[in-house]
Amino acid sequence: MALMLKDIYTRLLERGHKLTPQRWAIIAIFLMNRGRHLSADDVFAMLRETHPNNGIATVYRTLELLEEIDVLKKLDFGDGRARYEVRDDDNHHHHHLVCQQCGKITEFEDDLLIALEAAIHKKTGFQITEHVAKFYGVCAECQQKAENG
Amino acid sequence: MALMLKDIYTRLLERGHKLTPQRWAIIAIFLMNRGRHLSADDVFAMLRETHPNNGIATVYRTLELLEEIDVLKKLDFGDGRARYEVRDDDNHHHHHLVCQQCGKITEFEDDLLIALEAAIHKKTGFQITEHVAKFYGVCAECQQKAENG
């Protein structure tokens, strides 16, 4: 089920944290941008529009906190900065396709990795809690461009 | 087939590069540490033992070069530094298991992702050239420790 503000609020309170205006604003940015992969700086820029006095350190601290309480998932696409997306129950099994030509990142829903996880567990005893799968290559549009260009 | 020094030399020459003592030393470090995931600083430290005057910048530049000519593969385990491993034809289909308890990284050989790649290509047209799969969890030893402790 999709993650909602109420859940987030609960998780914060459980750990003795507060839902401050800054945090609320940052959470809102993510909820209004589902499916996007925002960097700290992206968030900072968007936040500035409504909260001009907010500091970048707060953004970093908030992202870290939201990751701790499983609201956000930290991603790395190798561009030198961390990115984050909302961690829904729904999107546990999507993978990222990174186009090496245009840089665009798309997603692919799939459960095939479950089989792989089972195989790993059976063979090694490793207990998996999370996986990351990224695929690099060329997206359909860039292939077209290459053909027509 | 396993990557050998001769291949590396050839690839360097093809692109107008030189096999300097520093490069040779760094390549040797990787060939003598197959299966390990070395950071720039790891390499630098090992290099220092035989080449005390070598600078860290050279290490970074060499790693970059070796990645370009497909000798090394750049890895990221989320510990804030890039790591590298030898890119063999042999090890195209291994995945990394990252223990969140002890930090140990083990490998798992498997071809299941080929099916996933095929599914992605069929559905989206995305042409995959490379993938990264990492699994986070608790290794068998740490599970034992937890039980016995």
Added chain:
DNA sequence: TTCGCTGCAAATTCTTTGCAAAAGC
């Protein structure tokens, strides 16, 4: 009134770059 939170600036950490000297080919 006690903690947690914020903003600012400084500090850290990893990595990259500029440049003159040195070294392959």
Added chain:
DNA sequence: GCTTTTGCAAAGAATTTGCAGCGAA
């Protein structure tokens, strides 16, 4: 010789940390 490479030090970029003031329960 011509070009690449090196070492040093400085620059960059992303992120973290210290601290004093602020704010909510």
